[in-house]
Amino acid sequence: MKFLLLTFVGVVHLLSLSSGKTIYKNDISQRTFQEIKEEIASYGDVAKAIINLAVYGKAQNRSYERLALLVDTVGPRPSGSKSLEKAIQIMYQNLQEDGLENVHLEPVKIPHWERGEESAVMLEPRIHKMAILGLGSSVGTPPEGITAEVLVVTSFEELQRRAPEARGKIVVYNQPYVNYSKTVQYRVQGSVEAAKVGAVASLIRSVASFSIYSPHTGIQEYQDGVPKIPTACITVEDAEMMSRMASRGNRIVIQLKMGAKNYPDADSFNTVAEIIGSKYPEQVVLVSGHLDSWDVGQGAMDDGGGAFISWEALSLIKDLGLRPKRTLRLVLWTAEEQGGIGAFQYYQLHKANISNYSLVMESDLGTFLPSGLQFTGSEKARTIVEEVMSLLQPVNITQVFRAGEGTDINFWIQAGVPGASLLDDLYKYFSFHHSRGDTMTIMDPKQMNVAAAVWAVVSYVIADMEEMLPRS
Amino acid sequence: MKFLLLTFVGVVHLLSLSSGKTIYKNDISQRTFQEIKEEIASYGDVAKAIINLAVYGKAQNRSYERLALLVDTVGPRPSGSKSLEKAIQIMYQNLQEDGLENVHLEPVKIPHWERGEESAVMLEPRIHKMAILGLGSSVGTPPEGITAEVLVVTSFEELQRRAPEARGKIVVYNQPYVNYSKTVQYRVQGSVEAAKVGAVASLIRSVASFSIYSPHTGIQEYQDGVPKIPTACITVEDAEMMSRMASRGNRIVIQLKMGAKNYPDADSFNTVAEIIGSKYPEQVVLVSGHLDSWDVGQGAMDDGGGAFISWEALSLIKDLGLRPKRTLRLVLWTAEEQGGIGAFQYYQLHKANISNYSLVMESDLGTFLPSGLQFTGSEKARTIVEEVMSLLQPVNITQVFRAGEGTDINFWIQAGVPGASLLDDLYKYFSFHHSRGDTMTIMDPKQMNVAAAVWAVVSYVIADMEEMLPRS
Numbered sequence: 030m031k032f033l034l035l036t037f038v039g040v041v042h043l044l045s046l047s048s049g050k051t052i053y054k055n056d057i058s059q060r061t062f063q064e065i066k067e068e069i070a071s072y073g074d075v076a077k078a079i080i081n082l083a084v085y086g087k088a089q090n091r092s093y094e095r096l097a098l099l100v101d102t103v104g105p106r107p108s109g110s111k112s113l114e115k116a117i118q119i120m121y122q123n124l125q126e127d128g129l130e131n132v133h134l135e136p137v138k139i140p141h142w143e144r145g146e147e148s149a150v151m152l153e154p155r156i157h158k159m160a161i162l163g164l165g166s167s168v169g170t171p172p173e174g175i176t177a178e179v180l181v182v183t184s185f186e187e188l189q190r191r192a193p194e195a196r197g198k199i200v201v202y203n204q205p206y207v208n209y210s211k212t213v214q215y216r217v218q219g220s221v222e223a224a225k226v227g228a229v230a231s232l233i234r235s236v237a238s239f240s241i242y243s244p245h246t247g248i249q250e251y252q253d254g255v256p257k258i259p260t261a262c263i264t265v266e267d268a269e270m271m272s273r274m275a276s277r278g279n280r281i282v283i284q285l286k287m288g289a290k291n292y293p294d295a296d297s298f299n300t301v302a303e304i305i306g307s308k309y310p311e312q313v314v315l316v317s318g319h320l321d322s323w324d325v326g327q328g329a330m331d332d333g334g335g336a337f338i339s340w341e342a343l344s345l346i347k348d349l350g351l352r353p354k355r356t357l358r359l360v361l362w363t364a365e366e367q368g369g370i371g372a373f374q375y376y377q378l379h380k381a382n383i384s385n386y387s388l389v390m391e392s393d394l395g396t397f398l399p400s401g402l403q404f405t406g407s408e409k410a411r412t413i414v415e416e417v418m419s420l421l422q423p424v425n426i427t428q429v430f431r432a433g434e435g436t437d438i439n440f441w442i443q444a445g446v447p448g449a450s451l452l453d454d455l456y457k458y459f460s461f462h463h464s465r466g467d468t469m470t471i472m473d474p475k476q477m478n479v480a481a482a483v484w485a486v487v488s489y490v491i492a493d494m495e496e497m498l499p500r501s
Numbered sequence: 502m503k504f505l506l507l508t509f510v511g512v513v514h515l516l517s518l519s520s521g522k523t524i525y526k527n528d529i530s531q532r533t534f535q536e537i538k539e540e541i542a543s544y545g546d547v548a549k550a551i552i553n554l555a556v557y558g559k560a561q562n563r564s565y566e567r568l569a570l571l572v573d574t575v576g577p578r579p580s581g582s583k584s585l586e587k588a589i590q591i592m593y594q595n596l597q598e599d600g601l602e603n604v605h606l607e608p609v610k611i612p613h614w615e616r617g618e619e620s621a622v623m624l625e626p627r628i629h630k631m632a633i634l635g636l637g638s639s640v641g642t643p644p645e646g647i648t649a650e651v652l653v654v655t656s657f658e659e660l661q662r663r664a665p666e667a668r669g670k671i672v673v674y675n676q677p678y679v680n681y682s683k684t685v686q687y688r689v690q691g692s693v694e695a696a697k698v699g700a701v702a703s704l705i706r707s708v709a710s711f712s713i714y715s716p717h718t719g720i721q722e723y724q725d726g727v728p729k730i731p732t733a734c735i736t737v738e739d740a741e742m743m744s745r746m747a748s749r750g751n752r753i754v755i756q757l758k759m760g761a762k763n764y765p766d767a768d769s770f771n772t773v774a775e776i777i778g779s780k781y782p783e784q785v786v787l788v789s790g791h792l793d794s795w796d797v798g799q800g801a802m803d804d805g806g807g808a809f810i811s812w813e814a815l816s817l818i819k820d821l822g823l824r825p826k827r828t829l830r831l832v833l834w835t836a837e838e839q840g841g842i843g844a845f846q847y848y849q850l851h852k853a854n855i856s857n858y859s860l861v862m863e864s865d866l867g868t869f870l871p872s873g874l875q876f877t878g879s880e881k882a883r884t885i886v887e888e889v890m891s892l893l894q895p896v897n898i899t900q901v902f903r904a905g906e907g908t909d910i911n912f913w914i915q916a917g918v919p920g921a922s923l924l925d926d927l928y929k930y931f932s933f934h935h936s937r938g939d940t941m942t943i944m945d946p947k948q949m950n951v952a953a954a955v956w957a958v959v960s961y962v963i964a965d966m967e968e969m970l971p972r973s
């Protein structure tokens with residue numbers, strides 16, 4: 030045993046630090062890490078079979094082709110729309126025809142917001158039609174629009190400092206792009222902060238890593254007790270231009286028209302399919318992506334790709350005649366973009382069974398060539414996931430990063446369930462995110478093949494191992 | 502001599518091959534290459550002074566700031582527009598205030614086309630509003646638009662093969678992007694080829710290296726005897742989607758509305774300024790860019806950058822108190838985008854003096870970090886230009902490529918005058934070219950500093966050398 034320990038000295042050290050003792054005797058039930066390692070290594074042939082089928086075999090390009098057919102046919106699938114409803118019905122049929130088990134829909138009430146007609150025209154210092162995209166949940170303007178002078182700020186701090194100047198104006202945020210999670214605060218809270226200081230509307234520089242004059246939409250949130258003012262995103266280009274104009278002392282006037290409207294909640298569904306476990310059918314590995322999208326582009330990347338490699342993972346496993354010990358459950362969430370509405374409902378409905386969830390997985394950061402898996406869970410579970418990822422050596426994707434996440438699986442992760450997500454080129458992802466550029470053009474069938482192989486190997490092996498992933 | 506020859510063995514070899522003898526005794530008048538090399542080397546301090554002023558000194562970021570002020574103030578400057586007229590007047594004043602000499606305007610009649618309102622909606626197989634940009638010189642549609650079925654082709658060859666299917670249809674070209682000069686043929690000739698086989702309109706995949714659902718406009722050409730049908734560019738994304746739909750057997754129907762209209766020719770000007778030569782004032786090195794742009798974006802890259810580093814070259818030389826032996830002439834062309842209209846007029850007016858043009862330069866491929874100079878001319882002249890570019894060692898930009906060109910200087914190059922252009926990242930250039938994304942956001946002051954330094958060193962040294970560049 031000691032010799033073998035030495036070969037995993039890094040792991041042992043880490044585990045010793047975190048638990049104060051080695052895990053071998055007590056922590057992952059009675060099994061040594063070496064036994065688990067051997068168990069995982071025994072999946073080498075299965076992993077190769079999955080990779081061969083997905084990347085080189087009959088299934089290659091299948092997830093891309095299936096996705097293209099759906100998003101070309103249905104188009105974007107915003108929460109509350111007919112097209113989302115249609116997409117759910119098509120997927121329900123697709124999953125049944127694919128021979129998956131327990132295919133069913135779980136009802137959810139979801140928000141219904143429509144942008145309507147919208148426009149923004151700079152009237153001073155010169156006439157300039159600006160590209161905008163109203164932000165999800167925003168109220169509209171009166172039909173004649175809102176015409177007001179602009180106050181350009183680059184941060185919430187600057188807005189506070191210049192609060193007396195904001196009254197009656199349209200606040201334009203020209204915040205720099207740092208990263209999505211930081212910068213998106215301007216999109217989410219920009220209207221509330223502007224309204225607090227008396228602004229009549231807010232226009233937010235698109236939260237994007239790259240722009241070809243492309244506005245990027247997304248959800249925003251009003252706050253009780255703060256006036257609801259119309260809010261839209263503008264392009265990086267126009268935000269920067271207005272910032273330059275303001276710094277030269279130009280007076281900027283914009284006429285903003287937004288037909289945005291919130292409608293009563295709509296009926297929708299999370300779409301579920303399974304491969305039922307052979308030995309512990311009540312135990313679950315959940316793989317998922319969301320079927321809804323924003324109302325521009327095709328929602329091919331966000332999150333068509335994630336939804337379709339999740340389906341593909343089950344298809345690959347089924348095609349190989351495999352049935353894991355635990356149930357593999359595919360969930361295609363509804364209304365993720367409105368804040369994980371479908372996933373919250375699912376969590377409420379199923380959380381009583383939380384002790385049976387071995388791993389929750391969501392792919393919602395792109396299905397380009399994966400750089401690896403993001404994982405959140407105990408260090409013991411991480412060690413196991415690292416071993417599982419070593420099975421993906423044939424496609425050279427073995428890295429396990431921190432911070433597995435996803436709007437839809439975070440409910441479970443926060444409650445202690447191990448969670449995994451797929452990581453890839455985020456600069457590319459946030460170039461197209463929530464824009465009209467989110468189409469099949471940026472999807473690559475070969476990259477999707479590899480992403481699906483990673484997704485299938487991880488979900489299958491963890492669903493089939495003798496024990497559930499250990500929690501903290 | 503022999504020793505020195507050996508140090509330039511590559512050059513000698515090349516020259517020997519092309520001329521059948523060495524150049525030293527007879528070809529560049531009576532001077533040896535070594536003498537010329539020493540003459541060029543003597544500009545080392547001047548080159549360093551230019552670089553220091555442009556890149557590290559008082560002039561840094563000046564061309565960027567000047568450009569930003571113009572294009573933010575005036576916006577895009579299409580041929581025949583009030584904004585182009587305004588830009589010319591502003592530049593006329595700028596150049597005078599800068600203290601340049603012989604600042605004047607040379608009148609030109611230029612085309613005046615306006616796109617008007619335009620839209621394209623896919624009606625079948627599903628409703629989808631498409632982004633389009635009508636192509637320059639295109640006729641419009643009737644007010645009610647043209648509603649027709651689509652024929653998607655990927656090449657002119659496919660269009661020929663399927664000619665019987667084209668009658669009464671809207672031809673959609675989904676040609677792959679190979680490179681600009683090859684692929685642009687679809688934009689320029691697409692409508693004529695479609696009309697020849699009976700199509701009622703043509704929609705052309707944007708000629709672009711990269712897309713975020715961005716249409717890219719540009720000029721197109723009708724042909725006598727072929728019906729003039731409306732033509733616009735669509736996004737790469739929509740062209741690919743329609744191609745997929747067609748390959749699945751979907752019937753595609755589009756309603757195209759274009760308010761495009763050609764107006765009578767407008768009055769315009771080439772804008773000229775000089776630093777008059779001290780010894781051979783009648784001899785000229787011409788540096789140039791075009792002031793007009795397409796009617797979308799800001800024309801910051803195409804060709805604001807080229808125009809403003811050309812101005813900057815003269816400013817830098819003047820600021821250093823330099824006056825070359827030959828006249829340095831800045832020309833800001835008008836109506837380049839309509840096919841070098843201003844430049845053709847200039848050529849007609851000045852070609853009698855062609856023997857006095859030592860070098861014509863145009864920057865119209867971006868002013869990002871230069872990869873080097875493109876040069877067309879005799880091998881002897883190339884050798885000299887290579888020596889001049891070695892003066893730019895301090896900014897590490899010394900390469901001389903083939904094929905110096907520019908719509909506006911090609912008239913001179915084809916008549917035997919040596920020509921030079923600035924080369925940089927063409928993938929980036931054609932990501933934004935003729936799109937709404939051509940704005941100050943993609944311009945980088947530091948890169949423009951370096952581009953201006955290259956431009957100033959080359960133009961100054963060649964204007965100041967004892968002899969003109971040798972022709973073939």
Ligand SMILES: [Zn+2]
Pocket residue numbers: 319331332365393
């Ligand atoms: Zn998403």
Ligand SMILES: [Zn+2]
Pocket residue numbers: 791803804837865
């Ligand atoms: Zn140009």
